[in-house]
Structures are given as C-alpha cells and as structure tokens.
Amino acid sequence: MTGDSRAVLRILRIALVLMVIVLVPMAATTATTTSIEFWHCEVEQDRQETIGALIRQFQKGHPGITVKLQAIEEDDMRTKLTTAQAARRLPNLVWLSSELILRLGNSNLLDQKAAGDAIASLGQSDFYSGPLAFMASPEGGYYAVPYAAWVQGIWYRKDWFESRGLAAPTTWESILKAARAFNAPQDRVYGIIIGTSKDTYAEQVFTQFALSNKAFLFSPDGKVTFNTPEMIEVLDYCKQLSAFTPPGPESWRDARDLYLNGTCAMMFYSTFTMDDIGVERTGFKGAIVRDLVKKTGFAPYVEHSAVSSFGAVTGFGIMSTGTPDQADACKKLITFLMTRDSYIKAMHMSPGGFNPVLKSVATYPAYLDEPVLRAWGETYHTIARGLDSIQTFAQRDGQIFPGYGNISAQLIIGEALYNLTEKDWTPQQTAEWAQKRMEQAIK
Amino acid sequence: MAPVLAATRRRGSSVSQREGRLAWALLAPSVILVGLVVVYPIISSIRMGFTHIPLDPAMPEEFVGLEQYSEIVHDPEFWLAIVRSLVHTAATVAGSTLLGLAVAVLMNREFAGRGIARGIVLMPYVAPLISLVFAWRYMFHPVYGFVNYWFVDILPIFSGPRDWVESPAFAMPMVILFDIWRYFPYAFLMILARLQSIPKTLYEAAEVDGAGSWAKFRHITMPELSFVLGSIVVLRWIWNFTKFDDVWLLSRNVVTVTVYAYLRAFQSFDLGQAAAISSLLALGLIASVSLYVKKVLRW
Amino acid sequence: MVTQVARKRWERILVGARIAAVLLACVFPFIVMLSVSLKPPGDETTYPPSLIPRRITFKNYADLFNPRLFPFMRYFQNSMVVALAAASLAIIVAVPGAYAFARLKFAGRELVQRGILSAYMFSGVLLVVPYYRAVIRLQEALSVQLVDTKLVLVLTYLAFTLPVSLYMLGNYFRTIPAEIEESAMIDGCTRTGVIWRVIIPLSGPALVAVFIYAFMIAWNEYLFALVFLISPEKLTLPRGLAELFNTQHYIWGRMMAASLLTAVPVVSLFLALERFMTAGLTVGGVKE
Incomplete structure (x- = not known):
C-alpha cells in the first residue's frame, strides 16, 4: 500500500473512533419510569x-x-x-x-x-x-x-345591520339579502366571506349550510348521499352567495384579515376569533375598527328547513x-x-x-x-x-360514520366548492363529481 | 512518502490498483453517507410500492405485486398530473436557464457595486421558501395586494382585481413565474462563474476580425458555455420535476404529480401507493435524463 | 468621435437601466416584506395598499426576540450550528471524493459519476418516510439517540448536498492543469499531499461555492427538520417560521420580520464570500 492509502485509512480509523466517542454518550438511558x-x-x-x-x-x-x-x-x-x-x-x-x-x-x-x-x-x-x-x-x-x-357561526357587523334595518343573518334569505346589500367591490368592501378553497374551512362552512337544509352526507346504511336534490340546493345557494365575496377562492385567513379591518359585513368563523375581535391581543392601540366587540353580533345558527349549528x-x-x-x-x-x-x-x-x-x-x-x-x-x-347541538356530517341520528375522516382528509368538499365557484361548474355537475370522488375515498 | 517513480517498482500492486484503492478510500465517506441517506430509502421505497401498507397496526403489510402500480396507471388524474408536471418543469427549466443566462451576460462586466448587485440577484434563491410564498401571496392578494392595485387602479390594464394565485386560469402561470424567479439565480451563478474564466483574448481576437456582439455571443460565449448550460438543464430538470413545496405552498390548485403523490401519502395515509408513484416518477426521470445525457450532451 | 462617445454613454445608461430592472425584480418582494414588517397590525390589509408605511413600528421585530412570544435566538443558534456543521463537512467529505473523480482511474468510476445524480430522482417528500424508518431502526440497532438530534440533520443535509458538491468540485478540479500536480508529485508529494498543497489552495471559488450551497440548503430545510426534531429547544428557524405562519393568530408584520431576519445570514454570507467565488482561476486560463 502506498503512503497515500495508509494515510487515508489512518484518517478514516481516527474518524471512526471519534464518532464512537462522540455518539456513545448520546445513547438513550434505560427507562425506570x-x-x-x-x-x-x-x-x-x-x-x-x-x-x-x-x-x-x-x-x-x-x-x-x-x-x-x-x-x-x-x-x-x-x-x-x-x-x-x-x-x-x-x-x-x-x-x-x-x-x-x-x-x-x-x-x-x-x-x-x-x-x-x-x-x-x-x-x-x-x-x-x-x-x-x-x-x-x-x-x-x-x-x-x-x-x-x-362553535362556528356568522360574525357580523351589528352596527351596519342596524343602520340599514336588516334582520340578523340567521336564515338563508336574510344572509343573502344582507350580503347583497353590503357588497361594494369598487370600494373593496364585501358582503360575506365563505370558504371556497380546497381546505377544511370551506368544508366547515358548507356543512352548516347543508345541515340547515337536511342534506346529510351519509344515508343510514352508510352510503354516500352527496348527489341529492337537497345538497344541490345548498350548492346553488353557496354559488349565489359567492358573488358577494372577494374575487378568487377564500379561506379563513381572508375572513380574519377582512373582518378585522372592517371591509366585510359578515364572515363565517369559529369562536377562535373572539380574542382577536374582543381584546386587541396584539396590544396595539388605534386599531382599524374601534370597539369591534360591541359592533359585532354572532349568529351561531343557520336556519332553513332545519336549524343547524356547527x-x-x-x-x-x-x-x-x-x-x-x-x-x-x-x-x-x-x-x-x-x-x-x-x-x-x-x-x-x-x-x-x-x-x-x-x-x-x-x-x-x-x-x-x-x-x-x-x-x-x-x-x-x-x-x-x-x-x-353541534354536529357534523359524521354524525346522523346517533349513528357514526368514520368514513367521513377519509373524505375530510382529501378535502373533497373544498375542491367541489372551488370547482363550483371558480371553474363555474353547475351545482349538478359539482354534486355528481363529488359523489364519485367520495365513494372512491371511503372504499 | 516514496516518490511515484520508485513506487512503481514495488512488487504486488500496480499503479492503477493502488490508485483504485486510494480512490475508493477517498470516496468512502461520500458513498457511505449517500448510500445510507438516499440509496437505502430509495430501495425501501421501491419495495413499499409493491406493498399495501395499512394504517391499522394490527394488519400486516401485504405484498400486492403490481396492483398499486396498476391503480395509478389507470387513474386519469395521474396522467393529468404528469402533464402538469411536464409543463411546469419544462417552462421553469427553460425560463430560469434563459433568464439566468441573460442576467449573467448582463452582469459580466465591471460596474460600481457589482458585489452587492450579485448578492441581490441571489436573494430569491437563498431566502426561505415559506417567506417568499407568503410575500408573493400578499403582493398578489385580490383585495389588498399591490399588483391588483397598480394594474387595476393606477394603470388600468386589467378590468378588475383577480386572484392571481388561486384562480384556475392563472394558478399554473403564477407558479411557473414564481419558480422561474426563484431558481434563475442558480443558473446565473453557474454561468457567471464560467463566463468569468473565458479569456478576454478570445473576444479581442474576434473584434479584430470585425465580429459584432451577437456574433461574439454565438461563436465564442455559447460554445464555452455549452457544458455548463447542459448540466444546469439536467440538474434543474431533475430537481424541479420532483419539487413539492414550491408548488403546493403557493397554490393548492396546481396538482402536479408530486402533489398528487403527497395527497395520497399524507392526506390519505396510503404510503404504499405514494411509494409506487414515487418509483414511477423516478423511472421516468432516469429514462429521460439518460436519453438527454446520451443524445444531447453526449457525455 | 462625439457620436462614438455619446453612443457609449447611451449604451452604458441602457445597461445600467437593465441591471436596475433586474435588481428591482429580485428584491421587490423583500421590499414588500420590509414594508409589512414595519406596519402595525391592521395597517397591512388596508386598501389602498401603500409601500411606505403610514405608521412605523418596530414592535414586530421586538416581539421576535421576546422569548415568551418567539425564541428567535434559540432557533437561530440551532440553525447556525447545523448549517455550519453541514457546510464544513460538505467540503471535508467532498474534496477527496471529487479528486478521485477528477484525477484517478478506478473501476466503476463512470457508473458512480453518472449514478450520483440519480440520488435526486426521488422526491424528498416521499423519501422521508422510508428514511425515518431506517433511522429508527439504526437508532435501535446501535442504541444511540438519533431522532431529535442535530447530528441526524447534519448528516442528512450533508448527504443531500454531496452529489452536487462532488459534481461541482470534480468539474472544477479537472480544469486545474495536471502539470502542476505532476510536478508536485515528482518533487515527492503523495496524492493526499497534492490535494492538500495544490488542489485546495487553487480551488477557493469552488470551495466557497460548495460551502455556501450546503449552508443554504441546511439553513432553509423544513421537511426533515419537521420529522426529526421534537423538543422545542432543538427546533430550527424554518420550524419557527412555520409556527408563526400557521398559527390562528398570525400577524403579517411578525411573519415578514421573521422572514427577513431568517434570510439575512445566508445573504450576508454570500456577500462576504462573493469575491472569493469570482476570483477566477489564478493559474492561467484555458490553454489553446
């Protein structure tokens, strides 16, 4: 062997020894608890x-x-x-x-x-x-x-509603009416924020509307029932509402950003927003909208053919x-x-x-x-x-449908809403597509 | 420390044998590390492609042969995702290489603040991805973003604000644009380093012969750069084809094949299928790269 | 003569304008980041947007150094240790290997040279699962703690950057004239001596390039840091960023401030070492 190889091997041997010396003390201790x-x-x-x-x-x-x-x-x-x-x-x-x-x-x-x-x-x-x-x-x-x-619900500008004499947004009609009334895109003010992105937020918002129309995801024998007239009505309603949202698909970040800076009249959000709205957590004085707490109303129920709370x-x-x-x-x-x-x-x-x-x-x-x-x-x-009274698609009349976890994981409802509002699909198209995808997901 | 000449007289090992052993000794750490970190998981992943891996720990992993591969190949979404990946990769590789070339040529001269300028050019490449993604999303936001403000309100180029990053029409171009912007500094660096070692004498000789700047570029610069350009294209092709974060973080609506695989693996917890997709991709890459290297680069 | 001078000046102005345009395009998102980082919460989502903040605050930066809100220094330290180790080891391990590619003949050289790039053909996202499995098995076999250590990340990042490092250095070494090495060996130098005394001193630019590249990869990497790091005191900056970005109570200003601060070390490193990278070959250029 040449001096080269010997030198290299010597170095390698030293390196190996060093490694062992360094690594051994890191060995895990045996557990006594x-x-x-x-x-x-x-x-x-x-x-x-x-x-x-x-x-x-x-x-x-x-x-x-x-x-x-x-x-x-x-x-x-x-x-x-x-x-x-x-x-x-x-x-x-x-x-x-x-x-x-x-x-x-x-x-x-x-x-x-x-x-x-x-x-x-x-x-x-x-x-x-x-x-x-x-x-x-x-x-x-x-x-x-x-x-x-x-709990999820609609957080809305009580003060705006009062000044226009509008009823609280608890029914499909009152929500749509208010969204139309407050929507002023030229001023970058919007009527409502609902979820239309491929994420869980969209699914959560949609669920509340669906349950208020008795549109269940599963039949009692565990089959997927998305392609139903009730569900298509919900999709149609969501599509109408989306005309009064900012351009593009929305997510919870948009809801939070735009409601907190006073440029939307209503948003769906969970009660997690209470500390954002309620106490200026950030510690800044002079936030954009003063006393947002007092100006905010909360509607935890959506009513149509049923009262749903999500x-x-x-x-x-x-x-x-x-x-x-x-x-x-x-x-x-x-x-x-x-x-x-x-x-x-x-x-x-x-x-x-x-x-x-x-x-x-x-x-x-x-x-x-x-x-x-x-x-x-x-x-x-x-x-x-x-x-x-909160419920999701996974529960129906006391029954549990664990397959919902699979559907939720693949964000199918979110994608359906995206296709509906961004790709301009019809509610029927969307329902058919989603039905197929969901059936595949729970196989 | 025996001189090379004297060593050849040693009995037992020829120069080439000793060279061979030395070479392997020098390469040993690299080979071991890459073998452990990369090769072993690759083999493991290939094996996983043939196995159904249930989430339920009580159920065994069962060998299913080509079943998972067949499922994938028969899924039209998979082929759509492949097309998207090809479009995205081709566009970003071409775009970033050409842009890198243009900027390298532009910066290959003396000017005040050259060092800092080069540092600035590098910024898209070295900053953390999540920061850049959010900065872009902020700039392109449909309500309070600068892009919509400038191009709708100040210069009425577009009729109304739009969601650039998420709308079906613009999502893919935006992702391509973002990735070109992010990766062109890599090409820039490699090309610039090579440009700087082209001797000026070559250019001076050409000028004496009456060559204009385009002729100089075509007949001196490009041939000198061909090797570097070739390797940039290969590396970028391999890297961009397998990129996940750069697509998914910016827009969820561009489903390339890596996003497709990710959704299978981590959203649906189907590791076996994800591994199968991964192996198919790798095969495709190996095939296309070998072809490219043999035919185009002729290495 | 006058028109010649005027033309030259016009050309220079054009070139200057083009360079400025390129720099602006590169740096603009960072200007936006800076602008947002100086705005108090609420100002960043107002319409119409303004690049120059109407009200300036440094609270976002101050918050980052408040350990109750965000342990920036801890994350920074962890990232720095990991990145420096990975970058230094990248040079130490890749230089001998690249020399073998460049100068030595051995069986299987072609195969390894061509094959080394295939390490990149498998997407990181999908490799992480079998890799994690392998590390767990190794950990159990050797009775050594690997998960939740800086060591496993350093070795991982090193392995990621080795193929490119070997490749870059190999190409560079080949351009160093063989005569220099040969004369050194005739003077009694061994191969390893040649590496140390001849190759390394002449490879400044390439070594710096490898160092910066490995440092950058290690500094910005997220997925493997996510999978392997558990204890809060071990986390690196990218994981800290994810924490800031994905929380329900995100604050744009803080996110952007943290982003800028995370980008600063790598950019500074490059600026500091830039002149070594473009020093060019000091030993002649390409012959003939």
Whole structure:
C-alpha cells in the first residue's frame, strides 16, 4: 500500500473512533419510569408554556410518569403521524381534531377501552352530549375523550345591520339579502366571506349550510348521499352567495384579515376569533375598527328547513400501540388535565376558542372570569348553550360514520366548492363529481 | 512518502490498483453517507410500492405485486398530473436557464457595486421558501395586494382585481413565474462563474476580425458555455420535476404529480401507493435524463 | 468621435437601466416584506395598499426576540450550528471524493459519476418516510439517540448536498492543469499531499461555492427538520417560521420580520464570500 492509502485509512480509523466517542454518550438511558409521548397542535409559545407548566405539575404529582411533549402545527400533523406510523413510533397520547380521531380510530389505532374508562371516571353525565357524540365509535364506545369544543357561526357587523334595518343573518334569505346589500367591490368592501378553497374551512362552512337544509352526507346504511336534490340546493345557494365575496377562492385567513379591518359585513368563523375581535391581543392601540366587540353580533345558527349549528371538538386519543402501563399513564394525564383548575388554565389559553366540555367547569365562576369572555358578555352564553347541538356530517341520528375522516382528509368538499365557484361548474355537475370522488375515498 | 517513480517498482500492486484503492478510500465517506441517506430509502421505497401498507397496526403489510402500480396507471388524474408536471418543469427549466443566462451576460462586466448587485440577484434563491410564498401571496392578494392595485387602479390594464394565485386560469402561470424567479439565480451563478474564466483574448481576437456582439455571443460565449448550460438543464430538470413545496405552498390548485403523490401519502395515509408513484416518477426521470445525457450532451 | 462617445454613454445608461430592472425584480418582494414588517397590525390589509408605511413600528421585530412570544435566538443558534456543521463537512467529505473523480482511474468510476445524480430522482417528500424508518431502526440497532438530534440533520443535509458538491468540485478540479500536480508529485508529494498543497489552495471559488450551497440548503430545510426534531429547544428557524405562519393568530408584520431576519445570514454570507467565488482561476486560463 502506498503512503497515500495508509494515510487515508489512518484518517478514516481516527474518524471512526471519534464518532464512537462522540455518539456513545448520546445513547438513550434505560427507562425506570413509565414514559409517554404526548402530541398536540398548540404551537404558539405562550400556549406551549402553559401546557409545559401543567405537565410539570402533573409529573410532580406522579413521580412514576414522565411525559415527553411535542407541539406540531395542524397542517403538519398528518405528515408526522404518517412517518411515525411507518416507523412504528407513534406517540401514546394525542390531542387532535375529531376528523383525525375518526381516521385513526377507523384504523384501529385508538384504545377505545381506555377512552371509555377515562370518560367514566370523569362522570359521563358531566359531559355535554354534543361533544361526546363527536368522539363516539360505531361500536358504541368512544375513540377519544373530548376536551375542547368550538362553535362556528356568522360574525357580523351589528352596527351596519342596524343602520340599514336588516334582520340578523340567521336564515338563508336574510344572509343573502344582507350580503347583497353590503357588497361594494369598487370600494373593496364585501358582503360575506365563505370558504371556497380546497381546505377544511370551506368544508366547515358548507356543512352548516347543508345541515340547515337536511342534506346529510351519509344515508343510514352508510352510503354516500352527496348527489341529492337537497345538497344541490345548498350548492346553488353557496354559488349565489359567492358573488358577494372577494374575487378568487377564500379561506379563513381572508375572513380574519377582512373582518378585522372592517371591509366585510359578515364572515363565517369559529369562536377562535373572539380574542382577536374582543381584546386587541396584539396590544396595539388605534386599531382599524374601534370597539369591534360591541359592533359585532354572532349568529351561531343557520336556519332553513332545519336549524343547524356547527362546531368542532378536539379530544384526547390514547393510541393502542402502547403498553398497558402507558395507557394507564395517559388516563391519569387526561384526568389531571380535566380537573377543574388545570382545565380552566388550559381553556384560558384561547378564551372562546377552547370551550370546556364538562358542564361543571363551563359554568364555574373562575372559568368565566376571564377578560375576553367578560368582554363578550351575554354573547358568550349563547355559544356555551350551543355546544350541545353541534354536529357534523359524521354524525346522523346517533349513528357514526368514520368514513367521513377519509373524505375530510382529501378535502373533497373544498375542491367541489372551488370547482363550483371558480371553474363555474353547475351545482349538478359539482354534486355528481363529488359523489364519485367520495365513494372512491371511503372504499 | 516514496516518490511515484520508485513506487512503481514495488512488487504486488500496480499503479492503477493502488490508485483504485486510494480512490475508493477517498470516496468512502461520500458513498457511505449517500448510500445510507438516499440509496437505502430509495430501495425501501421501491419495495413499499409493491406493498399495501395499512394504517391499522394490527394488519400486516401485504405484498400486492403490481396492483398499486396498476391503480395509478389507470387513474386519469395521474396522467393529468404528469402533464402538469411536464409543463411546469419544462417552462421553469427553460425560463430560469434563459433568464439566468441573460442576467449573467448582463452582469459580466465591471460596474460600481457589482458585489452587492450579485448578492441581490441571489436573494430569491437563498431566502426561505415559506417567506417568499407568503410575500408573493400578499403582493398578489385580490383585495389588498399591490399588483391588483397598480394594474387595476393606477394603470388600468386589467378590468378588475383577480386572484392571481388561486384562480384556475392563472394558478399554473403564477407558479411557473414564481419558480422561474426563484431558481434563475442558480443558473446565473453557474454561468457567471464560467463566463468569468473565458479569456478576454478570445473576444479581442474576434473584434479584430470585425465580429459584432451577437456574433461574439454565438461563436465564442455559447460554445464555452455549452457544458455548463447542459448540466444546469439536467440538474434543474431533475430537481424541479420532483419539487413539492414550491408548488403546493403557493397554490393548492396546481396538482402536479408530486402533489398528487403527497395527497395520497399524507392526506390519505396510503404510503404504499405514494411509494409506487414515487418509483414511477423516478423511472421516468432516469429514462429521460439518460436519453438527454446520451443524445444531447453526449457525455 | 462625439457620436462614438455619446453612443457609449447611451449604451452604458441602457445597461445600467437593465441591471436596475433586474435588481428591482429580485428584491421587490423583500421590499414588500420590509414594508409589512414595519406596519402595525391592521395597517397591512388596508386598501389602498401603500409601500411606505403610514405608521412605523418596530414592535414586530421586538416581539421576535421576546422569548415568551418567539425564541428567535434559540432557533437561530440551532440553525447556525447545523448549517455550519453541514457546510464544513460538505467540503471535508467532498474534496477527496471529487479528486478521485477528477484525477484517478478506478473501476466503476463512470457508473458512480453518472449514478450520483440519480440520488435526486426521488422526491424528498416521499423519501422521508422510508428514511425515518431506517433511522429508527439504526437508532435501535446501535442504541444511540438519533431522532431529535442535530447530528441526524447534519448528516442528512450533508448527504443531500454531496452529489452536487462532488459534481461541482470534480468539474472544477479537472480544469486545474495536471502539470502542476505532476510536478508536485515528482518533487515527492503523495496524492493526499497534492490535494492538500495544490488542489485546495487553487480551488477557493469552488470551495466557497460548495460551502455556501450546503449552508443554504441546511439553513432553509423544513421537511426533515419537521420529522426529526421534537423538543422545542432543538427546533430550527424554518420550524419557527412555520409556527408563526400557521398559527390562528398570525400577524403579517411578525411573519415578514421573521422572514427577513431568517434570510439575512445566508445573504450576508454570500456577500462576504462573493469575491472569493469570482476570483477566477489564478493559474492561467484555458490553454489553446
């Protein structure tokens, strides 16, 4: 061998030794406690701090359990779950939206028994029935434990409505009338913002309209029923409404931007907007619209042939891929997080956006004693009352259709609305197309 | 430290054998790393294309042979996505290379602030993608965007504001425009570096012979650049064809084949099918690139 | 004579105008970012839009350095460590390999040379899943923590940039006249000595190019940082950006401020090293 090769090999050998020296100390320590991994979507720094503090408190009270936290944006949650599943490295506890819960539960990834135990120990009657239904499994048990709920509705400029003598936007007619009245595109002012993009927001808005026309997505025997006269009526109505929205497809960002700066009369949004509207969270004085809280009305119901109220629920899912000890630890953590004081602290991370699903906590004075909730006053109580009647396409007359998770995942309804409003499809065309795609999705 | 001449008298190994061993020693770290990080997952991915991977952990992964490939090939959406990918890639590769060439030629001269100018040209390429996407979406917003304001209200070129990024008519051109803007600095850098090493004597000799600037460009610059241009086109073709974020983040309504695969993998949790799509794409790329390299570049 | 001078001046003005136009097109979105970053919330969505803010505030920048709102410095540090490591290793690993391509004959050279680019034929989005699987298996086999470390990202980014680095350096090394190396070897230098004493000093521009390229890839990468990093204190800037952009309570000004601050290091790096990149070959040009 030449000196060259020898030199190179010597270097390689040294490098290898160095690597080992560096890597060995990083070796994982053997666990003497039960360790669980908890994934959630609250990435904002202040929320991570709150959750972190709660977890530390929990660990102090339960020395045999360590909790590893991971905060992941909702958009990235699917990517993370997929890679974790492929590598058999799923977490133990997840705090996710009901669509994802359904999807995971439908694939037998969630421990129904553990969830049922947790709900029982907290007292099933203390739960609002609406949110419980969101987490139910077709077998009669529960995929997950509901934790926080929000309600969707139309947030509208009460002051504009009053000055024009218009009725509150709670029916198809009144919404359309108001949208037409306030729409002034030459001044860049718009009547309403509804979702017409290929995303979940569009689906959520559409669902509320559909349910108000008794247009269900599933028949009692589990078939997709999108191509129905009722659904086509809804599509037609949405198309009419879209004439009074800004050009192009809209998403929740447009709703938030344009309502907060006072250039649209109505928007569909969840109660997450309460702290944006209510308290100038950003800390800036002299925001564009003064006293937006007082000028904003909230219509949580849409009425047509039925009264529909839409909302979403997030809950704790215990993964079935862990050990019984880990499932037990998860149950303890859930119970802790739903005990009054910690529950209130957690819900106050997003007042209005996070509404507790336990009646005892929702009515507790310390919970209601919060600046944003106080700023909204009576309006907030209408929201809380609405929690019992929220529903989505996944529930119908007590039945659960987990296939909805698949349809939701592929954003089919959003794409349908996009095709309807941007590509100028007819409602019939759209319904046919969506029906086919949905049937494929749940195969 | 034996001199090369003396070494050839050593028994047992010829120069070429020793060279060979040295070469492999020098290449070892690269090969090991790329093998681990890239080659192994590729093989794994190819294998996954033949397997149905259920989300349910209790169910086993089953070998389904060509079933997933067949499903994809029979899906008209897949072929539409391929067409979109081809259009997008061809347009962005051509656009960014030509633009990079034009700007490199333009900047290949002395002027005050040349260093800073070159730094500025690079900015679209080096800034984080998500920032650029949001900046563009902001600029092109149908309500408060600058583009609509300037071209509708100030200079009435268009009749009314439109949503450039999401509307069916404009989404693809916008994505193409964005990607050309984002990637032309790469071509610019590579070409400029090469341009600077072309000796001035060649140009001076041509000028003496009476050549104008276009003739100089065609007969001196272009031949000197042919290798660089060829490699830029190949690399950019491979990279742009497989790009996902650059399309999806800007507009959800441009479904190229990588977006199609992503939706299968991460929205529908169907890893097996996504892997099959990925393998098909790779095959297509390997075929087209080998053809290009053999026929056009003649390497 | 006068018309000659006038023509030259006119040409220069035209060229200047063209350069200005190019620079404007490149930098305009950043001007927009700057403008929005200086506006208080509410001002950025008003119509008609104004490039020059009606009210200027630095709060968006200040907020980024408030650890209760956004731990910018922590993310910055993590990104910097990872990017510097990846870029330095890129040079250390690619130089010997590229030399082998450029100067040495060995079996399989053609195959590896042509094949190295095929590493890019599989889209990153789809490779991440089998790669993650492989890393988990490796982690379990070696009993070593790999997930949620900077190490795994550094090695990953290094592997991503190696094919291009080998390619760029290989091409560059080939343009260095062989006579210089040969005379060094006749003087008693080994191959490795040649690399160290001859090739590297003459390759400044290419080395800088590889360094900057690898640094940039490592600095801006998101997907693998998403999949591999878990603990909040390990996150890199791109993940921090995603946090700012995707939150329900997003603030345009903060998003744009963070974007600018994230772009600054790479652009500065390039500006600082730019003159090394275009130094050109110091050892003659192309012969004949």
